[in-house]
Amino acid sequence: MTAEAGAGRQGPAPRPAAVIFDNDGTFLATEAVWSRAEETLFARRNVAFLPEHKRRLLGSSFDLAAQYLEEFLDRPGGGAALMAELIELVYAELDGEVPPMPGAVELVTALKADGIPVAMATNAARGFAEKALLRSGNAGIFPVLKTVEDVGAAKPAPDLYLAAAEDLGVEPAACWAVEDSPTGVAAARAAGMTVIGVATHPGIVLHDADHVHPSLADPAVWALLGLAAPR
Known part of the structure; x- marks a missing residue:
């Protein structure tokens, strides 16, 4: 674990069977x-x-x-x-530019190329998530997209992450989640997932994430997921 990792988890987690991403502030700079x-x-x-x-x-x-x-x-x-x-x-x-977060598209693309399924789980409405992905040039990059409209309870409840894992056909405990907020981290932890926190917001501390890094472009994130970071 990193020094910032949450307490209560011991030893390295196995390589993920799937990786589920939050959207706002994690995959896209929305x-x-x-x-x-x-x-x-x-x-x-x-x-x-x-x-x-x-x-x-x-x-x-x-x-x-x-x-x-x-x-x-x-x-x-x-x-x-x-x-x-x-x-x-x-x-x-959203009618303006919607850029991806640093390293996000590259990481999702590398995971898919390596045979690791990916999904998005967001507290936003479907219309917002789909428009944001379209405006960023990444419509369709996630074969599974779960929004707040698909579940009974939004984050910090685990429903979104559990629904995404079910659609992927993967046990939640075998999934990793990528989040930028304490609310999202709590949701993924409640679903039993290993959590990578992306510390992109000043003043926001992701105490309960298993690993915390400043960016998805960080080679340490890629190494955690068993991938070789681009040079």
Whole structure:
């Protein structure tokens, strides 16, 4: 394990039978899209969008984010309307460039070439995930795409990861997950998976991940997965 790895796991995990990726901030750089939309939402109400707001919203489900927005913007009972407005802003932001995270496409491509199945499991709606992948030039890169609309409970519940593993035909305990938020890490751990945390957000600490690295381009990530990193 890395020095940042969560407690309670002993010894190296076996090579994964499948790898399941989160999307926002893990595979695609869409957290910037969300942040711009969130900043606009807050600015419309003359409220500064602070790092603490971002830390709490990161990786949260629709319902939990709605509760946070009610609190942050002092709009009791207005969470659903605020989320609807935010989603509209987010979709508008998706009309711009949506780049992949460093090393993400290369890693997924290498896993597939090596015969390791891959999937995506995201708390976002299907329409958002599909549009983001299309705008990034990666539509269809994941043969299995599970979104919040496919399961009974969003992350941090394990439902998304369990559903992705089932579609891949792989036991959850044999899967590895790749995540950038504590919410996502908790979901993957609850599903019994080994977790690689990608520490891309300032102030976000992924204590419970088994391994934590700054980027999917890090050769150490590739080595963990039994792959040779590109030179």
